[in-house]
Amino acid sequence: MExxxxxxxxxxxxxSRCTPLTEEELAEQKLLREEYVKAFRRxxxxxxxxxxxxxxxxxxKKLRQGDCQ
Numbered sequence: 001m002e003x004x005x006x007x008x009x010x011x012x013x014x015x016s017r018c019t020p021l022t023e024e025e026l027a028e029q030k031l032l033r034e035e036y037v038k039a040f041r042r043x044x045x046x047x048x049x050x051x052x053x054x055x056x057x058x059x060x061k062k063l064r065q066g067d068c069q
Contacts, residue, residue, distance in 0.1 A: 001035060001036055001039040005032055005035065005036070006036070008028075008032060009029065009032045009033060009036060012025055012028065012029045012032070013029075016029075048063060051063040
C-alpha cells in the first residue's frame with residue numbers, strides 16, 4: 001500500500017477525534033481501511049508461505065494450513 005494512503009488513513013483518524021467526519025470522508029476511510037487490511041493479509045500470507053518446519057528427523061517441510069498440533 002502506498003505511503004500516501006496510509007498517511008490519509010492517519011489524517012482521517014486524527015480528524016475524527018476532533019470533529020465528526022463527513023459522509024464522504026467516512027466512505028473514504030472505510031475504503032482505505034479495507035485496502036490496508038487486504039494488503040496486510042497479502043503480506044502476512046507471503047511471509048507464511050516462506051516458513052518451513054523441521055521435524056524430529058530433521059526433514060524440512062512446508063507449513064500448510066491446518067498443520068497445527
